[in-house]
Amino acid sequence: MSKLANDTRVFKINPEIDVQNVRFENRYGFILAGHLYLPKNIENGKKYAAIAISGPFGAVKEQSSGLYAQTLAERGFVTLAFDQSTTGESSGDRRNVGSSDIFVEDFSAAVDFLGAQKFVEREEIGALGICGLGSHVLTAASIDVRIKAVATCVMYDMSESMWDGLNHSKTEEERNKEKQYLAEMRWEEVDKGKQIGGYHELPFDENDNPVLGNKLLPMKLPENADPVTADFYNYYIKHAYHPRSINSAMIWDATTPWSYYNFPLQQNIEKITAPKLIVTGEKAHSRYMAEEAYERLTDPKELIVVPGATHCDLYDQMDKIPFDKFEEFFKENLK
Template identity: 90%
Template sequence: MSQLANDTRVFKINPKIDVQNVRFENRYGFILAGHLYLPENFENGKKYAAIAISGPFGAVKEQSSGLYAQTLAERGFVTLAFDQSMTGESSGDRRNVASPDIFVEDFSAAVDFLGSQKFVDREKIGALGICGLGSHVLTAASIDVRIKAVATSVMYDMAESMWDGLNHSKTEAQRNKEKEYLAQIRWEEVDKGAQVGGYHELPFDENGNPVRSNKLLPEELPEGADPVTTEFFNYYVKRAYHPRSINSAHIWDATSPWGYYNFPLQQRIEKITQPKLIVTGAKAHSRYMAEEAYERLTDPKELVEVPNATHTDLYDQMDKIPFDKFEEFFKEKLK
């Protein structure tokens, strides 16, 4: 562990909360980069409840997950915000590749790390996934019973959105074209000997052909941009820009949908026996994904829909993120 140097977090820092740079390994050999937050008035010799936190999909620990980690540390938890494998400061020779299996494993590796700390009670470890990492954390909890309580915030099913499109909008013809596109991308990478960047949720032009790009979001928002693009732009490019964030400054490896097509997330979430808290925004474009997951979950479970909150409101708007509910849930379920 070490103290943060060259602190690049994009939210308001609480100087009373000790945060440390940490590194830990997952079972595939990737070295994950994390920020470990210790509660105010931390006591040596005391055993604390702990929460592993990651997301949104394509973000870094200096963005939303760090804000969640700091706020829950203010409320008495040891928290760990971390970058997924191959993203941010985590290792991986190939960069910005998304993988359902590896990203799910990253949560279990975070549990490994937290449980190895002498000040963490292994029987009181929870996990929280934001946005697309919400679907990964539920998948992790379906097998990793060391996660004693699991929560999501504006949960987004990445496998479903890649395969079926937002609001189930993708056609079979588009899926077939995407398969051809992914095959072409792989040949390009073979021939170039280098990665090719591209969208993880593939858009199509007016002629029905896949759209290419080397950056996820533009530097300037085009006139007439749709509400979802506008919302993500205002968070990642404007108020929470970070140079290591895929969503702020880069784009995913174009082959990223490959794994999600073959190995969809949340296949066995009905089997999660641990307590579950699903939080979403009443105005979030992802709301239906959270509701669909909630319907599949078994008791004990709770759904909270925040009035007048959009998807990215629950990334960083302190007057809308229901931290009282998260605190109540984890304190009750990890006691």
């Protein structure tokens, strides 16, 4: 049984599931870090269905994606949880830079890696994106027909949230201010000769000016925190903290919105021919994003709204994540 050296996973580990540290390259030359999970009693000479898994946006493979990968490996799949380029243990001299194009490519690179394994059936590879990586995985599946089944959980459209604001709340004046802010951040980097951190979803103060920051979440939750901040805090700080997770311990590169403004996600999701499963929570603040994406998708597709679940409940709450449905979906469509 292979064990991870310096295992820092933040969920309950199943010692019966073989997990291995792996590395693979995307077409831009980034080296991606992953955890490859294998089903119990894997048979020599047999080829298995496989699933590439990543997310949430700003998380690492030791958090939610690893839990999903382990659980689906328990149910008979080869699974790969991986860190996005420039984040976690993946490469990139410049750290924590979000990119709509590169992060979509990372899913296809994960398919490359899985399809190169002698125990994986190339025609039975699926993909699953959690939170913000849900919008990236749908984008990947719109072009990469090697993804034979695609699923999302609490899908979050990162381009929309950055450009349009949560619940379509951002004004044109705020967008213009944000573009000016991004220009200033780039000049600041030129003048200081170093990378600048900042919010990927830019908040505005009471005077409607951009807010600067050096950490996404506080170590102590303010008494007046809104429910969404509290939901993220409870996961990333309170019970699933990981020092390599941007959401737990750091902040994105300040220029991250640049890519998502220029190259929006989900432009061609109507073209996805593979079966689609969209899962969200009844009380998730992101629910409308999942439902809007679902409306654009063509058949075959299915939408599951988990009763009573918030956005972050579906990161790791085993009594709420519909793993039976994920198992049924992938077994039905990866064969």
